[in-house]
Amino acid sequence: MRAGSGKIRGPVTNDRPFPGSGSSAFRLRDGELWCEGIPVRELAARHGTPLHVYSATEILTRVRELRAAFGEAARICYAVKANPNLAILRLLAAEGVGFDVVSGGELARDAAAGVATSGVVFAGVAKSAAEIGAALDAGILAFNVESEHELPLLAAAARARGVVARLAVRVNPDLPVDTHRHTRTGGKDDKFGLDFGAAARVVAAVAREAALELVGFHVHLGSQVREPEPYLRAFTAVMAFFDALEPRPALRYYDLGGGFGIDYGDGRGRLDVARLAAALVPAITARGLVPILEPGRYLVADAGLLLTRVLGTKERPSHAFVLVDAAMTELIRPALYQASHGIVPVQDPERRPEGVWDVVGPVCESGDFLGKARALPRLAQGELLAVLATGAYGAAMASSYNSRPRAAEILVSGTTAQLVRRRERVEDLWAEELNP
Template sequence: MSAFTYRGGVLHAEDVSVETLAEEQGTPLYIYSRSHLIEQYKALAAAMKPVKPSIYFAIKSNSNLAVIRTLADQGAGADVVSGGELYRARQAGVPADRIVFAGVGKTAEEIDYALREDIKFFTVESEPELERIAGRAKAMGRIGRVAIRVNPDVDPHTHKYTSTGKAENKFGVDLTRAERAYELALRQDGLEVAGLHMHLGSPIMSPTPYAEALEKVKPLCESLKREVETFRHLDIGGGLGISYSPDQAPLNPRDFAAAVLPALHDLGLKVGMEPGRFITGNAGILVTRVQYIKDNPFKKFVIVDAAMNDLLRPPLYDAHHEIVPVRQTEETFFGDVVGPICESGDFMAQGRELSAVDQGDLMAILSAGAYGFVMASNYNTRGRAAEVMVSGDRVEVVRERETWEDLVRGERMPEW
């Protein structure tokens, strides 16, 4: 159920008026619903209950400490892709033995940090990375637990920038070379071979690619399970799609479970999952205020105070986000919703029929909880938006709006 609904013609986040929040906190403003985060987490955990998966929340989708903590309190772990994300996960209270570390370019410093924290396992993306983890672990007198990320060459049917499990992508070790990579891992003193990992891409709207990928990695998993005593984990990644528009059906967790559970049952390994967007996507909106309405001979532009530095998904992925008025109206207009940044790529919607708004009105950009604030930048020296979390009628500012002072902090002017 959506956490963002109209009451008396005004958009609410759970029990709180979005209009009031925008007046109190200013705009642009990210608003997150705590109950939606928890509902999504529980829906996935319930559908997958027969294999009792470890759910490592992909904190790249939304790494606010309050969001991570909300999910950790439900039992979630964390899927991290940098030393910074590992630090965040630990700050939010995720136990180290519920953290997995992915990414193609882990530095020695990041590996050392993860080894010191004694995380659950690294998901390893190449042979040189295996050797580096082994070397660092040996030098520190520790053991690096590893799950090799196998690239099953399955098409997830998503945007080319977010497709990761095809042969041409930079991620993981090709299935044909995976056996050799495991042999290399088994020869290293500093390593323990803990499992196999895959992640196909995102957002994936059908369970079929997951089922196909499982069929492909099954023989390898079976032989590793037979031959390697420590090989116990199969992490099937994230990527579960959500609905970004009323006519788009989300990937239903029950359909997903029905497609993957038979193979997972047969394998009898401990199952891990790394959902990000599925949990956070529709838990967040970005609220923005209309600054100007500009009619040029060809087009109408609604110029708002949110920009591509706040939400990059539309220009980066051609992503669709529903945009609704905070105060409901019957009138509509046709045109673009754009930000103030000096780029033609600075748009939130192009050539769309949307509810009519006037200068000063508030609009809400929906489905902005995943890959929204986390991709925000300071381009055009714009401070990043504030983030608030709502729970029922309670509100907490979970990240302060950046000030102009924040924006120049750390910069130096050379004496010369």
């Protein structure tokens, strides 16, 4: 579908990056927000709101940026959990990207998207026997083993199929990083990975089992990491552990995980991936290893926004609310992680603010908000707002709580807008419910 087909738009007289967006694919043109070559107002008019809009160009730009930093030899395995839409998986696969999955469902998505599963790494703190079997059948690149009980399951499944299962040991190096408690995964209190003692036991057990092959180590410290240092400290710690192993196994990969931080507008900036790669890649390759990276948010967050319409406003002596048609059901990050996303009017966004507003959705929870204490102009009923940087962990974490059908999703490339997920119909919500 070409948005706005049949309509001739006049020449754009004023065009600059949209203020507050981390992507130059979002433009302020003639006083309104565009995604690439399409005014987002047209997308909302055609597809309704709430609506997730993604820029294909921004996603591809990020892949190329990581390639330029980490080199062609590095394997980029996109963390499917960030945004599992099949169209995004296909877009990335066409760019040579592999995938990091954490469930049988995500692996099945890869297969449904028709992308190669030979470039998949499979993490997850508690994989079931069925998931392990499906991944072996799909011929994935490697399992990231992070619980000791997985090993006999993996060995049995590999033996039963007459294959050798490749695995990396996910180490938990006890390196807490500066991020939200719920997005930290590399501290000793976190459920993820194996401490060095358990990792040593797994390495020894793999050496005794012909159906298993150790191909590397994996560390994922958490999300929204903005400095290279934790990645370097993790690599140094894992290599010190490796050097002390007797005998030392032959390795092929070092998987440094994902978690590359972006700038959500809090002024803390994003991770400098070129600086990270410059420090880490030479150290990894000096060991004869190939780096694997698992970016999720970094590839897709800034490429997305959530369009929502103002339903009304409510003013109290202490508080003023903008009531909108998107909610925690479309974007749970503010409620779950106290995350802050830019919220801007689509039309004339640089109008003078008039007051401080909480932007809240219709869901019956006081925790249902998209933004608190935002300086915004007085907004009219029906006016469009854009919530920025919602391409990661937005639609992916959607729910139908309060019996709200899930939002549609649009992928824009130039002047082409494709509907990549239909808006759920209300009757879909009870389609699996039975009346015995």
